[in-house]
Amino acid sequence: AQSVAQPEDQVNVAEGNPLTVKCTYSVSGNPYLFWYVQYPNRGLQFLLKYITGDNLVKGSYGFEAEFNKSQTSFHLKKPSALVSDSALYFCAVRDGSTGRRALTFGSGTRLQVQP
Amino acid sequence: GAGVSQSPRYKVAKRGQDVALRCDPISGHVSLFWYQQALGQGPEFLTYFQNEAQLDKSGLPSDRFFAERPEGSVSTLKIQRTQQEDSAVYLCASSSTPRDGYTFGSGTRLTVV
Numbered sequence: 005a006q007s008v009a010q011p012e013d014q015v016n017v018a019e020g021n022p023l024t025v026k027c028t029y030s031v032s033g034n035p036y037l038f039w040y041v042q043y044p045n046r047g048l049q050f051l052l053k054y055i056t057g058d059n060l061v062k063g064s065y066g067f068e069a070e071f072n073k074s075q076t077s078f079h080l081k082k083p084s085a086l087v088s089d090s091a092l093y094f095c096a097v098r099d100g101s102t103g104r105r106a107l108t109f110g111s112g113t114r115l116q117v118q119p
Numbered sequence: 120g121a122g123v124s125q126s127p128r129y130k131v132a133k134r135g136q137d138v139a140l141r142c143d144p145i146s147g148h149v150s151l152f153w154y155q156q157a158l159g160q161g162p163e164f165l166t167y168f169q170n171e172a173q174l175d176k177s178g179l180p181s182d183r184f185f186a187e188r189p190e191g192s193v194s195t196l197k198i199q200r201t202q203q204e205d206s207a208v209y210l211c212a213s214s215s216t217p218r219d220g221y222t223f224g225s226g227t228r229l230t231v232v
Contacts (some may be wrong), residue, residue, distance in 0.1 A: 008161075038220050047223035048122070048162070055218050057145055094161050103218065105150060106175060109161035 005029040008097050010110035016087045019116050025080040025093050025113045035102025037078040039069055041111075042092040051093075055080060055100065065089070085117045121145075123224035126213050131230045132201045140196045140227045142211030151194050152221060153186055154210040162210055168194060201231045 017023045017090025029035055034051045042050040054071045055057050062068045070081045078095060092114050096107040128165050144151050150169055154162035155178075164178040168192040171209040179186070183201075188194040198205055208228050212221035 036218070040220075040223075045225070047125075047225045048212075049222075050220035050222065053218075053220050095160075096194070104175060105167050105169075106164040106178065107221070108164070109154075111161050112159075 005098050005101055006070060006108045008095050008108055010093075010095055010113045012096075012113050013111075014114045014116060016116045016118065019087050019108060020084050021026065021038035023082050023085045023089070023115065025095075025115060026097030028076050028077045029078060029097040030076065031097055031099045033099045034099050035071075035076075036100040038096040038107065039063065039067070039078075039080050039092075040094045040096065040109075042094065051080070076117070078089060081092070085115075087117050087119050090115055090117045123211055123213055123222050123229050125209075125224035127227060128164075128225065129228050129230075131232060134201060134203060134231055136201050137197065137199045138201055138229065139231070140198075140209050142194045142196070142224060144192065144194070144211070144213030145222055146213075148213035148215050149191075150214045150217075151188060151196075152212045152214075153194070153196050153228045154212065155180075158207070165196070165209075176193055182222070198229075201208075201229075203231050205229060207232045 011029045038053045039051040059071045078109045123155045153165040156162045167175040167187045168188045183199045185197045197214045206228040212223045
């Protein structure tokens with residue numbers, strides 16, 4: 005079985021400050037990890053992924069995420085938040101050791117960036 | 120096309136009606152996925168196709184839900200005898216290789232009244 009936990013329903017941050025959106029996962033084999041962003045009435049947009057290699061992955065719009073195997077975490081970060089980053093963020097995982105392609109998503113974290 | 124296209128964007132169905140939701144994936148994308156997103160929740164997996172083969176339908180909630188992709192491109196998700204709990208946004212996604220992130224469509228918002 006695979007699962008994702010996003011412990012914060014909402015994160016508030018001031019524009020220009022660093023932001024972190026937390027994600028922890030559980031998977032039996034090799035974790036393939038993803039972050040997506042969802043704007044109102046839109047589908048999900050892919051931000052970044054970790055498959056293998058460097059634990060720090062960089063993605064779209066200045067976002068990055070750090071894979072920590074011992075803590076089973078994949079927190080999303082950005083050095084300087086923008087008001088336009090305000091949206092709903094989803095972490096997702098699948099087991100790369102199996103042929104099963106289905107992603108399991110977390111419940112989402114709403115990011116609110118105040119001007 | 121440039122992205123994943125879903126139609127209709129909105130669908131209102133009376134309880135007991137059958138509905139069909141269409142997904143047109145990115146040209147050449149082998150894999151196609153259907154997800155259900157209830158209000159305030161993350162997407163929940165429904166089913167997965169590789170070309171025309173439905174390889175995983177473990178997420179379909181009941182036998183009222185049926186999906187097909189007969190020619191390996193466009194897919195249709197059909198819900199028979201709709202019920203109120205079927206109200207949700209239905210998202211379609213496609214990808215090229217197993218290591219790629221998905222590209223999602225904008226979804227179909229289904230409201231059953």
